[in-house]
Amino acid sequence: MAHSRRHSVLPGFGLTVGCAVLYLSLVVLIPVAAVLLEASGMGWSHFLDTALDPRVLAACRLSFLTAIAAAVINTVFGFVVTWVLVRYRFPGRRLVDSLVDLPFALPTAVAGICLAALYSPDGWVGSLLEPMGVKVAFGPAGIVVALTFIGLPFVVRTLQPVLEDLGVEPEEAAASLGAGRRQTFLRVLLPELWPALLTGFALAFARGLGEYGSVIFIAGNMPMRSEIAPLLIVTKLEQYDTAGATAIATVMLCASFLLLFAINVLQRAASRRLS
Amino acid sequence: MSSDRFRSVVATEPLVLRVALTVVALAFLGLFLLLPLAVVFGEALRRGVTAYFEAVSHPETWAAVKLTLLAAALAVPLNTAFGLCAAWAVAKFEFRGKSVLMALIDLPFTVSPVVAGLMFVLVFGLQGWLGPWLDRHDLHVVFAVPGIVLATVFVTFPFVARELIPLMQVQGREEEEAAVVLGAGPLQVFWRVTLPNIKWALLYGVILSNARAFGEFGAVSVVSGHIRGQTNTMTLHVENLYNEYNFVAAFAVASLLACVALVTLVAKSLVEAVEGFTRRSGSVRGGRSSA
Numbered sequence: 259m260a261h262s263r264r265h266s267v268l269p270g271f272g273l274t275v276g277c278a279v280l281y282l283s284l285v286v287l288i289p290v291a292a293v294l295l296e297a298s299g300m301g302w303s304h305f306l307d308t309a310l311d312p313r314v315l316a317a318c319r320l321s322f323l324t325a326i327a328a329a330v331i332n333t334v335f336g337f338v339v340t341w342v343l344v345r346y347r348f349p350g351r352r353l354v355d356s357l358v359d360l361p362f363a364l365p366t367a368v369a370g371i372c373l374a375a376l377y378s379p380d381g382w383v384g385s386l387l388e389p390m391g392v393k394v395a396f397g398p399a400g401i402v403v404a405l406t407f408i409g410l411p412f413v414v415r416t417l418q419p420v421l422e423d424l425g426v427e428p429e430e431a432a433a434s435l436g437a438g439r440r441q442t443f444l445r446v447l448l449p450e451l452w453p454a455l456l457t458g459f460a461l462a463f464a465r466g467l468g469e470y471g472s473v474i475f476i477a478g479n480m481p482m483r484s485e486i487a488p489l490l491i492v493t494k495l496e497q498y499d500t501a502g503a504t505a506i507a508t509v510m511l512c513a514s515f516l517l518l519f520a521i522n523v524l525q526r527a528a529s530r531r532l533s
Numbered sequence: 534m535s536s537d538r539f540r541s542v543v544a545t546e547p548l549v550l551r552v553a554l555t556v557v558a559l560a561f562l563g564l565f566l567l568l569p570l571a572v573v574f575g576e577a578l579r580r581g582v583t584a585y586f587e588a589v590s591h592p593e594t595w596a597a598v599k600l601t602l603l604a605a606a607l608a609v610p611l612n613t614a615f616g617l618c619a620a621w622a623v624a625k626f627e628f629r630g631k632s633v634l635m636a637l638i639d640l641p642f643t644v645s646p647v648v649a650g651l652m653f654v655l656v657f658g659l660q661g662w663l664g665p666w667l668d669r670h671d672l673h674v675v676f677a678v679p680g681i682v683l684a685t686v687f688v689t690f691p692f693v694a695r696e697l698i699p700l701m702q703v704q705g706r707e708e709e710e711a712a713v714v715l716g717a718g719p720l721q722v723f724w725r726v727t728l729p730n731i732k733w734a735l736l737y738g739v740i741l742s743n744a745r746a747f748g749e750f751g752a753v754s755v756v757s758g759h760i761r762g763q764t765n766t767m768t769l770h771v772e773n774l775y776n777e778y779n780f781v782a783a784f785a786v787a788s789l790l791a792c793v794a795l796v797t798l799v800a801k802s803l804v805e806a807v808e809g810f811t812r813r814s815g816s817v818r819g820g821r822s823s824a
Contacts, residue, residue, distance in 0.1 A: 468647070
């Protein structure tokens with residue numbers, strides 16, 4: 259790290275930085291700037307009118323709350339799954355471990371129609387829940403199910419390397435000093451794991467907030483009740499209301515930037531703990 | 534990993550709790566991962582094998598398959614080249630704005646695919662910045678194939694760079710510097726020193742971005758205009774069929790995508806196994822962050 263680039267003998271500084279920055283600008287920066295400029299061209303009053311429209315507010319609230327709910331479910335169960343995968347040995351563990359990545363690999367639209375088929379009143383799971391009066395598909399509960407599917411690997415894959423690196427020695431030390439299992443968990447393990455847990459939560463939440471493909475099939479998409487913010491962008495675009503779509507997109511972009519920042523801070527905290 | 538053979542009795546849970554936790558974890562994964570996967574094939578074959586193959590061999594399905602392959606074939610190499618450039622720049626040099634560059638690489642992970650699609654409509658659409666100019670020259674980006682490729686490039690943008698950067702940062706630059714001092718040219722350094730060190734991570738990134746390119750839906754949906762036989766990718770075709778209540782055909786096309794996903798998972802596990810093996814034998818010194 260003491261070298262500056264002028265003293266480095268390695269070739270390609272100008273070429274690789276130039277290419278990376280040029281490509282990043284073309285693919286990411288200019289499109290993002292287009293949204294922000296379009297929004298600033300709307301004027302404040304028009305922008306606020308659009309963004310504070312009751313239907314837009316309802317969609318944003320729904321996206322936010324369902325993403326939070328799914329991220330909480332994923333943090334709890336993702337922790338259990340990671341714990342079991344890292345600490346216990348059972349037949350088929352490797353297979354289960356690779357299955358965790360399925361939501362990364364399976365197209366969201368495929369996940370969407372599958373979950374809709376599963377949880378609709380005549381589906382495999384829906385038909386079991388129907389007699390109990392539980393309706394999952396075509397309502398907010400269905401959205402949470404879809405977002406839980408999408409977000410699970412983020413929690414597991416963030417937590418797994420940290421838990422693997424941790425080893426059992428700190429727990430053994432705690433136990434030999436007389437701590438109970440619960441005490442060890444709360445005072446030795448959790449303080450080490452919380453940055454990774456929070457990072458996983460934030461990643462799953464960020465993904466859930468913007469998710470579209472897996473949700474629209476199971477949500478029912480009723481305005482004010484089960485319409486998510488990304489769907490409202492698509493609806494507005496289909497009605498040639500570019501300004502309205504841009505206003506919602508701007509709000510969502512700001513949320514993305516905030517989450518990106520939070521995730522960066524959390525990941526730095528997590529890596530400091532590891533080293 | 535090596536510690537579990539010498540697992541001490543003090544630092545583990547009672548057997549009942551262990552079994553209970555394992556059952557909870559497996560039940561959760563079964564309900565949320567395995568069942569949806571089983572449903573694809575169950576629904577696709579509901580009307581028998583003939584109906585399945587009829588749906589799969591329909592000309593519109595093939596047009597969609599071709600378009601998806603084209604988008605992936607363009608987006609993945611472009612992003613691989615970018616990933617290599619970005620990783621080389623970030624890992625081998627110090628420069629101002631490096632952390633900003635790294636943060637921006639992650640941006641497509643947190644941006645909603647729908648917002649990504651909207652961005653390209655705003656730049657290239659008829660009312661957009663370049664729209665009038667493109668229209669005068671009879672070029673079509675939005676509601677045409679180039680838009681689909683662009684949207685796919687955006688959403689698969691970070692994967693290769695994300696895999697390579699942490700690994701190359703850990704590896705440092707001593708080996709490359711030694712090669713340069715011994716008289717190797719830039720290409721020789723890359724092919725004979727760097728590439729052998731990063732090949733598995735590179736392949737891993739390519740597999741991930743390829744899977745995402747095949748499965749992208751939201752961004753592509755916004756820029757496509759849903760023109761059948763022309764701008765329909767496989768995922769959009771699934772949606773169209775599903776919305777027309779042609780469920781068997783929708784699930785049949787979806788089952789093709791599910792097979793791609795399964796192949797991806799197998800390839801990923803294989804790369805992880807080989808990479809883990811080479812890492813243990815000492816040729817790869819770095820670790821990889823999976824997120």
